[in-house]
Amino acid sequence: MRHILTAALLLLAALPLRAEEDLLEPEQAFRVSARLVDNANVELQFQVAKGYALYKEKFKFSADSGAKLGAPSMPKGQIKDDEYFGRVETLRDSFKVRIPVSYAGAPKPFKLIAGYQGCADAGVCYPPQETTFTLQPVVAAAAPATGFQPLNSLKQLAGELAGGEPELLPADQAFKLSLTPAGNNAVTARFDLAKSYYLYRDKIKFSVVSPAGAKVAGIDLPQAEEKTDPNFGKMFVYHDGFSATVRLEGLSANGGPVKLKASYQGCSEKGVCYPPIDKSFDLVLGSAAAATSTAPAAPAKAAAVEPEDTSESGQIAAMLKGGSFWVVVASFFGFGLLLALTPCVFPMIPILSGIIVGQGHDITKRHGFMLSLAYVLGMAITYALAGVAAGMSGTLISNALQNPWALGTGAAIFVALALSMFGFYDLQLPSFLQSRFTEASNKMQGGKFTGVFAMGAISALIVGPCVAAPLAGALLYIGQTGDMLLGGVSLFFMALGMGVPLLLVGLSAGALLPRAGAWMEAVKSFFGTLMLAIAIWLVSPLLPPVVVMLLWAALLIVAAMYLRAIDPLEAGASGWRRLWKGVGMIALIAGISLLLGALGGSRDLLQPLQIFKGGAAGSAIAGEPAKLQFRTVKSSAELDAAIAQAKGKYVMLDFYADWCISCKEMERFTFSDAKVQARLKDVVLLKADVTGNTAEDKALLKRFNLFGPPGLIFFDKEGKQSGFRVIGYEPPEKFLQSLDKGMP
Secondary structure: OHHHHHHHHHHHHHHHHHHHHHOOOHHHHEEEEEEEOOOOEEEEEEEEOOOEEEEHHHOEEEEOOOOEEOOOEOOOOEEEEEOOOEEEEEEOOEEEEEEEEEOOOOOOOEEEEEEEOEEEOOOOEOOOEEEEEEEOOOOOOOOOOOOOOHHHHHHHOOOOOEOOOOOOOOHHHHEEEEEEEOOOOEEEEEEEEOOOEEEEHHHOEEEEEEOOOOEEEEEEOOOOEEEEEOOOEEEEEEOOOEEEEEEEEOOEOOEEEEEEEEEEOEEEOOOOEOOOEEEEEEEEEOOOHHHOOOOEOOOOOOOOOOOOOOOOHHHHHOOOOOHHHHHHHHHHHHHHHHHHOOHHHOOHHHHHHHHHHOOOOOOOHHHHHHHHHHHHHHHHHHHHHHHHHHHHOHHHHHHHOOOHHHHHHHHHHHHHHHHHHOOOOOOOOOHHHHHHHHHHHHHOOOOOHHHHHHHHHHHHHHHHHHHHHHHHHHHHHHHHHOOHHHHHHHHHHHHHHHOHHHHHHHHOOOOOOOOOOOHHHHHHHHHHHHHHHHHHHHHHHHOOHHHHHHHHHHHHHHHHHHOOOOOOOOOOOOHHHHHHHHHHHHHHHHHHHHHHHHHHOOOOOOOHHHHHOOOOOOOOOOOOOOOOOOEEOOOHHHHHHHHHHOOOOOEEEEEEOOOOHHHHHHHHHHOOOHHHHHHOOOOEEEEEEOOOOOHHHHHHHHHOOOOOOOEEEEEOOOOOEEEEEEEOOOOHHHHHHHHHHHOO
């Protein structure tokens, strides 16, 4: 028994020694690596083995004279009661530490010393460890045309503002771009976006600077996300990292050196939009590309870049996700059903009926339906091809619509189409062309599905001009989207809707043939009214508000007359007649309200009679909120002079741009608020319009460490800048609180 106890005691005494032998070396228990992210930040990756932990308070970081470190950003750890150090916070598993770094001059190599200490769960603690890293400067893309340099690091972040405003990254960190050769005539562009930042799809452009004669043939972009804005409508953006292929032409067969210019623009989810960014890249395509750096050349000047025609082939291959796609498709199917009720479609019915009759008396419903389906598919594919063409030219159409002459021309076209729908004249092919198409179709053998399919395509050419008004409106809408997939599918379903009566003809073997009547004219009048509404909408940005209100009033009143709004109901009038009279009365009342409001001085389409409310008349045009009066400054010198003149008063500086969504929101919702205007009554209001993104605009933005509008800077009565500022959109209630902080 005594020998057994002795052996047991010896075994227990040996356990700590065995545990000591099983402990990992410090280099294995605590693996660490370091790298420079962008010359402004160092990132250390710690990998802690299972059963081990590092003490958060034991971390120490230093650098030699080549660099200066800021406060490290550490993850949150676990609290534990340690037998050696008491209540401490520990870090386990894998985690990262980010440290801002700055330099006395240009970035240069420096040594980073990382100190840390940890323990094993077995109860053994290691002595303090120290690892030294030699870090080389990152050869990164040149600073964007905004003039910001990544060396400013966190000092330039808008997040270092009083009041706890969220940080804004420099443009180079928010939107990273790198280019790599992809063969002899293509380049792969890689965009890496920071979290909560996005790029506009239509702002991504590439152009060839050299060699002469070379140009961008197209850009293949991936599927973008749809983003709807109350001011600018539907837009497409990228939130995550993505790659695009830039196809080139005009280069030698073996590639060679090429200089590309990239332009793009993005925003923060907070509502701050960065100015357009331009960068130049020098690359060598072909066999020598592997030995060539893709570092960009010197920053390009902030000159306007001619937009390149870009290919949307990536959109065709990708499946469009999101409910809005199918809502548009369903809407076009509904348009097709309405078009099918117009007499313009009737010429197709005898053509199809003749095909079916040619099969004899023994034709079945199934055979008749299949013949009709082949005919409708031939017609539908013709419309789909037209939709694809509109999608291919979408960028050009949308750009042209920003031109006043193009807007006016487009409106005139819609007016002409509307008049044709009202029956003033017919739009169709000349009779000799129609007869030739008809003869060609009659020569084809009926009954064969291929021949019937071709007949449907030819019939679409005959009938298409007759329905030019709604078809033209559909193509213009699709052209605005620039989406070939949406264009083709939408018009395909539109043609299917038009073909529903034809399918019924085939299914019934000619027994169900709709008859034309006066009620069908109402469908044409409806489309004519829509054409006129689109014409007014197109020219609205070009006309004074009072003229726009008068045009809408005229359209509603005339439409009410066509609906016989003021005609007495006949005895025994049908329910439909009563319904349309009610719709006409609503249109008449709305039109008269707009007319009275416009003549009385109102400029609000939604509340035209606001002017007739008593009390506030005289100070401003009713319906149009009184606007704050800002004085425009274009440079730091003008700003300093304005601040000096305003001594003894508070000053608010507003950074604005036409392409800034949040700026529009501030003007429309916040600056128009009565309480906000009262609060700013005795404040000198200055505005810096940075729409042009000129050198002076960039310098002014840089002076206040802003990356783009909107930004509101406050100055006290002595002309000193306040420690509080507003970045992004704020509703009136929150903005009033910000004013109290910025101008106490």
